[in-house]
Amino acid sequence: MKIFCSKDALLSGVNAVQRAVSNKSTLPVLQGILIKSEHQSLQFAATDLEMGIRCEVPSQVSEEGTMVVPAKLFTDVVRKLPDTEITLEERDQSITICYYQSEIVLNGYDPEEYPLLPDLIDPISFTLPTIIFKNMIRQTIFSCALEENRPVFNGTLMQIEGSMIRLVATDTHRLAYSIAEIQNPEQSHFSGIIPAKTLSEIYRLLRDEDEVLNISFSDTQVVFQFGSIYLVSRLIEGQFPNYKQVxxxxxxxxxxxxxxxxxxxxxxxxxxxxxxxxxxxxxxxxxxxxxxxxxxxxxxxxxxxxxxxxxxxxxxxxxxxxxxxxxxxxxxxxxxxxxxxxxxxxxxxxxxxxxxxxxxxxxxxxxx
CATH class of the missing domain: 3.10.150.10 (DNA Polymerase III, subunit A, domain 2)
Structure with missing residues (x-):
């Protein structure tokens, strides 16, 4: 694998996916970021098996391939690189980063061992303006519980009914509730608890220029797509309390x-x-x-x-x-x-x- 790209492109790729890197996994490869080059783009991916993020950045690909770089070290190195064209080359799981007349070599992981982020099979999808969803997250997420003794309170209930989307978060001492109107011509129906970590990542990654957010879901997972980002998350199992009663x-x-x-x-x-x-x-x-x-x-x-x-x-x-x-x-x-x-x-x-x-x-x- 050999590619040429700017420092900015590398930085935007690692910044987009780094929060999905596992920091307490028994699988060492999950402490890495998967980088894949195909056509004229570079795809970054990371997952902790609960949440996964993929992101594409432009690059010049002279040889397609896949590598897994150590997330923290690679991110630190990229931040310190000069602002010039960077060459990335992978040979036998070692990654060479070239700039000017200098080079850095990092030991990587075996890409074969890296779990692929799932694409949902026959998902139900709908879209809404990012600015609306971002504001709904901001106005509810702080009410999620931080302790992990009852997982349903560590997430936000998202419900789609007719032309309404609703977010509800509670830690049992307080409750925040926000609704908005959406286009839902298919009359899709959804009710699931999205981990607070997932929503805070979406909030961080959503740009005002990403006008439309596409949300797809199955029984156990939800996918958010916007701009060049694909984020998949497990839903929290369990019964959210009947908030209408309180x-x-x-x-x-x-x-x-x-x-x-x-x-x-x-x-x-x-x-x-x-x-x-x-x-x-x-x-x-x-x-x-x-x-x-x-x-x-x-x-x-x-x-x-x-x-x-x-x-x-x-x-x-x-x-x-x-x-x-x-x-x-x-x-x-x-x-x-x-x-x-x-x-x-x-x-x-x-x-x-x-x-x-x-x-x-x-x-x-x-x-x-």
Whole structure:
């Protein structure tokens, strides 16, 4: 195998696939990146057997072939290469990288041992604008659980029904929900839990210029294609909780308030609210068109007041400040309606001008 290409092309190839490289696999070859040259392009691929990414970059191929390079070392080397034409040559699993009058030789792996990324057989597919999907990921993914004791919470439920796509994420303390309209002439139907790692990769790789995202799926896998990227992921097995049951249909108090004022007040109050366990609990008091946050700790005290429009009962309720901040940072509207029903029921935030998003957060029971 022998090819000529730019440093930029090599860099975009390794950057696209490197996060799919396995760092804890028993198969040494999975710590490599598969590079395949055919026609006038170079195909990069990596997988940890849960997720796989393929990407094509332009190159001049003088001899077709396949090689597997050590991912971390190859990526580090490419980053340090000068900005000139690079020649890659593979002979007996050793890879020679030539530039100017210099060369680097790396030991590779046997390409025969590298597992191929699956292409789905007879998949169901649909497309949607990348900008919509990217925003849906941004507004939900932070609610996925990080611990791995119950895998269904480590992913986001994606559902396609009619002309609707829905993403729902929850870690059992909070829940984020986003829907959008899509073209679905085939009336494809899908419901599956996509690992958070997969969605964060898609979010990282999606460019605004990749206008359309193609999503295909089977019972156990989902494929995302955009630009020169092909990303396949295993779906998480298990039953996602019935999220519709936990979203309250009524509320006792409705608070209409500015996202920016609320976010800034909560961030300031959280600086003085860290308790011994490291959690930031803040108490909110809503009465007579004012939202107050009074916080006292061994660090000092703060008293925040925001003018709001409210309907219904006065309420005092406590929340984990981080859970409020995470959501307020991704809500693109100026105003939200915060729906509350006493100190023990979940709070629900809805952007005033966007009926397609909702964030639910459970209160914290405080002893004072």
């Amino acid at each position: 979203i309250p249909q009524t509320c006792e108090t409705k608070v209409n308030l500015s996202v920016k004022s609320f976010l800034e007040a909560v961030e300031r109050a959280s600086l003085l609210s860290r308790d011994k366990s490291g959690t930031n609990i803040i108490r909110i008091n809503v009465e007579e068109n004012e939202l107050k946050i009074d916080q006292t700790s061994e660090l000092g005290k703060i008293s925040e007041q925001i003018s709001v429009e409210m309907e219904g009962k006065n309420v005092v309720i406590a929340f984990n400040a981080k859970f409020l901040i995470d959501a307020l940072k991704v809500i693109d509207s100026d105003k939200i309606i915060f729906e509350l029903s006493g100190p023990f029921s979940p709070g629900v935030m809805r952007p005033l001008d966007n009926p397609n998003y909702l964030y639910l957060v459970l209160p914290v029971r405080t002893h004072n």
